[in-house]
Amino acid sequence: MEKRVTFGRWTIGILFAVPQLLLIFTFFYWPAGQAVYWSLTLQQPWGGGNIWVGLDNFRSILANADYWNSITASLVFAGISTGLAMVVALVLAALTDRQLAGSRLYRVVLIWPYGIAAPALALAFRFILAPEAGFMAVVNKLWPGFWDPGLDGADAMASIIIAFSWKYVGYNFIFFLAAFQAIPRSLIEAAAMDGSGVIRRFRDIQFPLITPTIFFLLVINITESFQDSFGIVDIMTAGGPANATNLMVYKIYSDGFKGLDYSGAAAQSIILMLLIIALTIVQFRFIERRVHYR
Amino acid sequence: MVERTPILNFFTHLILFVGFIFCVAPFVIVAIAASHNLKDVNDVPMSLLPGSDFWVNIKTAWTTADLGPKLLNSFIMAFGVAAGKVIISALTAFSIVYFRYPGRMLIFWLIFITLMLPLEVRIVPTYAVVANVFEPYQTIMDLTGLSWLIEKLSGVQVQLSLGLLNSYSGLILPLVATATGTFLYRQFFLTVPDELTEAARMDGAGALRFFVDILLPLSRNNMAALGTIMFLWAWNQYLWPLLITTDQSHAMAVTELKQLIPNVGGAPEWHIAMAGTLIVMLPPLFVVVLMQRWFVRGLIATEK
Numbered sequence: 001m002e003k004r005v006t007f008g009r010w011t012i013g014i015l016f017a018v019p020q021l022l023l024i025f026t027f028f029y030w031p032a033g034q035a036v037y038w039s040l041t042l043q044q045p046w047g048g049g050n051i052w053v054g055l056d057n058f059r060s061i062l063a064n065a066d067y068w069n070s071i072t073a074s075l076v077f078a079g080i081s082t083g084l085a086m087v088v089a090l091v092l093a094a095l096t097d098r099q100l101a102g103s104r105l106y107r108v109v110l111i112w113p114y115g116i117a118a119p120a121l122a123l124a125f126r127f128i129l130a131p132e133a134g135f136m137a138v139v140n141k142l143w144p145g146f147w148d149p150g151l152d153g154a155d156a157m158a159s160i161i162i163a164f165s166w167k168y169v170g171y172n173f174i175f176f177l178a179a180f181q182a183i184p185r186s187l188i189e190a191a192a193m194d195g196s197g198v199i200r201r202f203r204d205i206q207f208p209l210i211t212p213t214i215f216f217l218l219v220i221n222i223t224e225s226f227q228d229s230f231g232i233v234d235i236m237t238a239g240g241p242a243n244a245t246n247l248m249v250y251k252i253y254s255d256g257f258k259g260l261d262y263s264g265a266a267a268q269s270i271i272l273m274l275l276i277i278a279l280t281i282v283q284f285r286f287i288e289r290r291v292h293y294r
Numbered sequence: 295m296v297e298r299t300p301i302l303n304f305f306t307h308l309i310l311f312v313g314f315i316f317c318v319a320p321f322v323i324v325a326i327a328a329s330h331n332l333k334d335v336n337d338v339p340m341s342l343l344p345g346s347d348f349w350v351n352i353k354t355a356w357t358t359a360d361l362g363p364k365l366l367n368s369f370i371m372a373f374g375v376a377a378g379k380v381i382i383s384a385l386t387a388f389s390i391v392y393f394r395y396p397g398r399m400l401i402f403w404l405i406f407i408t409l410m411l412p413l414e415v416r417i418v419p420t421y422a423v424v425a426n427v428f429e430p431y432q433t434i435m436d437l438t439g440l441s442w443l444i445e446k447l448s449g450v451q452v453q454l455s456l457g458l459l460n461s462y463s464g465l466i467l468p469l470v471a472t473a474t475g476t477f478l479y480r481q482f483f484l485t486v487p488d489e490l491t492e493a494a495r496m497d498g499a500g501a502l503r504f505f506v507d508i509l510l511p512l513s514r515n516n517m518a519a520l521g522t523i524m525f526l527w528a529w530n531q532y533l534w535p536l537l538i539t540t541d542q543s544h545a546m547a548v549t550e551l552k553q554l555i556p557n558v559g560g561a562p563e564w565h566i567a568m569a570g571t572l573i574v575m576l577p578p579l580f581v582v583v584l585m586q587r588w589f590v591r592g593l594i595a596t597e598k
Contacts, residue, residue, distance in 0.1 A: 003484070005491040006394050007501040013393025017401055020386040020476070027471035028408050030430040031419035038419065092313045095306045106310050108586065110317050115582035115589070117530035117548045120574045123555065124324045127564050134564070135323075137338040166320065171593075178594050198302055227414040231532035235552060249414050249533075256418040257537065265418045272415045280410045 032273075038266035050263075057267040067268070069243055070251045077161060077229065077247055082221040085165040086214070089172030094202065096173075097180035107177065114170035118163075118231035125163040126236050149237065153244025156237045160245055163232050164225065172217050179213040180206060219279050226272065248272050324575070327568035328352065335565040347565065355570035359554055364547040365577070368529055371546065374466040375528035376521045383475030383520070384513065388505050390476075391483040392491075405473045413468060414533055421537055424464045427456045460541040469528055475520045478595050482516050483509065519592030522585045526578050547574050 007013065039057050041050035061067050096106045113121070127134050131148045140147055149156040183206060191201050230249045233239060239246035239254065246254075248268065256265030327335050329348035334341060356362065390402055413420060423429055435441040458464030486509065494504045510517075535546040551574055554567040582589055 003391055003488065003491075005488040005495070006392055007495075007504075009501065010393050010395035012501055013389045013395050016385045016389035016393075019382050020405065020471075021401065023382070023467060023471040024405060024408050024473075026427060026430055027420060027423060027468040028411070028416075029404075031416050031423050032411060034419035034422065035416055088313070092310065095310050098303075098306055100303055100306055102307070102310070106314060108583075109314060111586075111590065112321070112579060112582055113317060114593075115526055115578045116575050117532065117578065119532050119548050119551050120571050121320065123551050123567060123571045124320050124575075126555070127327060127568060128320060128323055130562075130564070133336045133338065133562055134340065141338055166316075170317070174590055174593055178590075192297055198299060223412075227412050230414060231548075234532070234536075235555065252415075253417065253533065257421075262418060269415050269418060273411055276412075276415060277410055 035266045035269050035273075038263050039270045042263050053263075057263050058271075061264060061267050061271070066243060066246075067251070070246050070248055073157070073244065073246060074226065074248045076157065077164070077245075078222050078225040081161045081164045081168070081225055082218065084161065085168035085221060086172050086217060088165070089169045090176055090214075092169070093173050093176030093180055094206070096177060098198075110173045111170045113167045114174070116167065118167065118228050119235045121167055122160075122163050122232040122235035125159060125166070129159045129162070149241075151241055153241055156241055156245045160229065160232050160236055163236060164229055167228075168221060168224065172221070175213055175217055176210065179210040183209050219282060223276055223279055226276065321575070321579075324568045324572050327564055328355075328572050330565050332563060332565060335568075336562055348569075351565045351569035352573065355554060355566045355573060358566060359550040359570055360542070361547060361550065361570065361573055363543070364545055364550045365573075367544060368547040368577075370462055371465050371531075371535070372525045372528040374462060375469045376524040378466060378470035379475045379524045380517050380521050382470060383473075384479050384510065384517075386476050387479030387483055388509065391480055392501065392504075405476055408471065408473045409477075412472075417533060417537060420468055424458045424468060424538060427458055458538075460539055460544045462544070464538050465535060465544070466528075469531065469534065475524070478516055478520055478592075479513065481595075482513055486512060515588075515591075516595070518585070518588045519595060521592075522581060522588040523592035526581055526589070529578050529581075550574075 038050070040052065040054060042053045042057070043050050092106070092110060096103045096110070129136050129147075129149060131137060131140055131150065136147045147155055149159045187205060188201060191205055196204070226247070226249060229247050230253065233245055233247055233250045237245040239250050249272070252265050252268045252272070255261045255268065259265075326342060326344050327340065328351050330340070330345035330351075331347045334345050386405065390398060390405075426432075432441070435444075458467070490508060491504065494508055499507070530548065531546075532548050536549045539545045539549070551570060554563075554570040556562045556564060556567060
């Protein structure tokens with residue numbers, strides 16, 4: 001879409017864009033390019049510039065079992081937390097959309113979790129799920145040793161999944177509810193006149209009409225599970241126990257800033273960038289459908 | 295609703311209520327735990343009746359993590375990011391929508407691509423840039439021979455250097471450098487009727503005048519939505535402040551939470567940790583509750 005009426009003096013026009021361009025060049029394009037350069041070179045230990053090593057950094061990362069472990073952990077985390085957060089939010093939004101008494105309250109309260117900072121909710125859940133105090137301690141009293149995220153990798157993974165999903169149920173709820181409310185009421189009423197029940201209407205009218213939102217949220221949830229998980233991991237498990245929750249962004253951070261392996265961290269960043277770009281492209285393929293429905 | 299479905303209604307209420315409990319429980323538990331003393335908070339099961347030490351714990355958490363200045367820092371940063379976004383995005387969108395110049399589409403795409411790669415995945419090199427903001431320009435001048443030329447001509451050796459670590463601008467600027475708000479404004483500007491522009495031009499208004507006096511007042515809703523969303527987003531940032539602020543005087547409230555985690559072997563001071571969590575949770579929660587309309591609208595509009 002283009003404007004018919006514009007202003008003539010285009011030099012002024014460019015000036016308006018200059019602040020943004022300077023910012024994204026300095027803090028986006030340069031660092032992104034730098035990451036590519038670092039990933040292809042190796043920094044000398046005592047300064048003295050970088051030497052070109054081609055794809056060696058990538059090779060050594062991909063040959064590293066720790067890295068594959070980190071990818072697996074990230075994918076497990078992304079898969080389960082996305083599934084959990086989306087299904088719960090979908091059910092809650094569909095039911096809220098029935099507009100029974102009290103639905104206004106749910107509409108307000110169910111979005112609160114999304115406003116909370118990941119580290120803050122992580123600390124809250126660390127307490128709630130702590131094995132010796134809090135609430136899982138009750139379970140541990142009944143079955144000693146049942147739950148210990150400090151020692152058991154699966155328990156640690158479950159804790160960060162619970163914390164992340166709790167936040168993103170709120171996020172998905174907002175979008176699902178908006179999608180449901182965008183469906184014309186008359187459509188539902190006409191279907192009801194024709195004798196279809198609630199389940200049938202959901203399956204044949206509402207669900208197909210919100211598929212664009214589902215695809216959109218699927219991509220956003222997966223991307224966010226790569227990024228927004230950092231605070232949760234750092235507060236709740238610090239990547240442990242035994243690297244069970246060492247997700248990709250956390251590994252980049254600990255390799256780059258604690259291990260001071262810039263080249264390795266840069267190569268990992270590039271792989272993560274490619275992954276996210278691939279996801280974004282997938283999302284774009286569905287953008288047509290989204291626009292079509294609105 | 296369209297028909298009478300008593301059984302389904304019952305289950306609707308039941309499931310929504312369970313969802314409501316799960317949603318609110320963490321807030322309530324944090325608040326209750328923050329009101330207990332050391333012994334009560336570690337009781338199994340913890341009593342759900344509030345204890346009497348709420349204000350004592352809040353005070354202890356406040357002083358232990360030195361939350362006063364940290365909260366102020368968080369406010370400055372969140373406000374800076376929100377204001378920066380609201381202003382800079384509006385300028386850029388105006389330029390893209392209301393002018394025709396060569397390379398306009400290139401600029402559009404350059405900005406659009408920034409949506410794809412969040413700060414988290416490029417932290418390492420971004421950190422290096424913030425350590426010396428002029429590094430990109432210095433390198434370019436060195437590579438193009440410009441600094442050599444300047445040195446020959448004026449005898450001045452060009453050494454541009456400006457470190458932004460431990461500064462508000464270092465915290466704020468990289469977070470502003472994405473496209474989130476630009477497209478929100480663009481979509482809105484495209485719906486502003488052309489007649490308005492024509493009328494303004496007829497009355498002799500130039501581009502700047504039109505922008506300030508007509509377009510900006512019309513975008514008030516967008517500004518509120520974008521500002522709310524960006525404030526929350528910046529307030530909740532964790533990784534970036536953690537890296538940039540090595541100096542305590544610039545630390546953020548959210549990053550300070552780490553100091554409240556009870557360490558292994560020490561006294562499990564969960565009541566203090568939860569009091570701190572409560573303090574850090576409340577400001578964004580207030581924003582969500584008070585600005586609900588803008589929050590929802592901003593979220594849906596910026597992510598589209």
